[in-house]
Amino acid sequence: MGWPDGRSAAVVFTIDDVFPGRSTDAYEAGGDLGAGVLGHLERLLDRHPQLHATLFATADWREISPVPSRRILRHVPSVHERGFRARLLPKGTMALDGHPAFISFLRSLPRTDVQLHGLHHVHRGPRVPVEFQEQDRSTCTRMLGEALAIFDRAGLPRPTGMTPPGWNAPDPLLAAMAEVGLGWVASARDIRTPITPGARANMSGQTDVSLTQPDLVGGLVHLPTNFQATSPIERAFAILDGGGLLSIKAHAVKNALGFIALDGLDGVYGNLLDLLFRELDRRYGESLWWTSMERIATSRAAREAGAPPAS
Numbered sequence: 329m330g331w332p333d334g335r336s337a338a339v340v341f342t343i344d345d346v347f348p349g350r351s352t353d354a355y356e357a358g359g360d361l362g363a364g365v366l367g368h369l370e371r372l373l374d375r376h377p378q379l380h381a382t383l384f385a386t387a388d389w390r391e392i393s394p395v396p397s398r399r400i401l402r403h404v405p406s407v408h409e410r411g412f413r414a415r416l417l418p419k420g421t422m423a424l425d426g427h428p429a430f431i432s433f434l435r436s437l438p439r440t441d442v443q444l445h446g447l448h449h450v451h452r453g454p455r456v457p458v459e460f461q462e463q464d465r466s467t468c469t470r471m472l473g474e475a476l477a478i479f480d481r482a483g484l485p486r487p488t489g490m491t492p493p494g495w496n497a498p499d500p501l502l503a504a505m506a507e508v509g510l511g512w513v514a515s516a517r518d519i520r521t522p523i524t525p526g527a528r529a530n531m532s533g534q535t536d537v538s539l540t541q542p543d544l545v546g547g548l549v550h551l552p553t554n555f556q557a558t559s560p561i562e563r564a565f566a567i568l569d570g571g572g573l574l575s576i577k578a579h580a581v582k583n584a585l586g587f588i589a590l591d592g593l594d595g596v597y598g599n600l601l602d603l604l605f606r607e608l609d610r611r612y613g614e615s616l617w618w619t620s621m622e623r624i625a626t627s628r629a630a631r632e633a634g635a636p637p638a639s
């Protein structure tokens with residue numbers, strides 16, 4: 329892809345699983361505002377004026393445990409949600425429109441956009457932290473409509489794209505996304521496949537898309553995820569030296585009931601990112617486009633339509 333304004337490569341930074349959960353709840357996911365995970369983001373934005381952040385927020389998060397907890401279920405007689413193997417938060421508990429201070433805080437963050445990360449972030453059956461699997465297109469459309477309505481009521485700008493929970497984006501979901509006006513999807517994470525020209529994503533989610541370039545899938549622009557806390561810095565250099573998109577992932581939840589996310593944004597990962605961003609700036613300077621998935625998708629869509637790339 330030719331990057332705008334003669335830039336040679338691009339970098340984006342995204343954080344998944346953002347919702348108003350506080351440390352007094354099962355786990356913190358942004359609800360502690362500057363005293364929690366978003367405080368680490370604030371410091372990064374403050375120290376790196378070129379950095380743009382994208383928060384993938386769940387409209388009404390209901391997951392408590394990321395793994396099946398039938399043993400818990402047997403001892404919680406009040407839980408009778410058929411087929412759900414995990415204990416769930418009651419509907420609306422974490423809905424974005426019920427947490428105005430959280431929304432104000434998100435909106436106060438500079439150079440930060442909020443995009444969609446599912447409606448409830450749960451699914452029936454053994455794979456809990458996914459959402460869209462066997463649903464047909466009309467069910468997906470209804471769920472997306474419900475999620476977008478929550479964003480609207482919360483006073484957030486309408487999302488333009490989505491990372492589906494668990495990177496799971498079956499065809500009916502992609503069709504439904506296009507139907508409700510979402511233009512891009514980030515549904516492939518691969519932090520393992522070596523960086524070579526033409527490398528394809530082959531780890532979590534979509535496996536038929538470019539590992540380092542925007543691509544097209546189901547009529548939507550696809551943006552890959554190819555770097556996280558555990559990735560060596562040489563991987564970042566290889567992506568950028570090849571003219572690709574360095575797509576850095578973090579998760580808002582570090583510790584979900586003892587399940588530790590390696591890329592949970594804590595002080596250690598924050599410091600590592602601070603060093604990484606400084607090194608990228610030193611090494612690539614003005615040739616690097618610090619941008620967002622949304623801007624890349626807009627630029628790509630304009631190019632498809634024959635317009636000159638926007639900066």
Ligand SMILES: [Zn+2]
Pocket residue numbers: 344345445449457493494
């Ligand atoms: Zn998630």
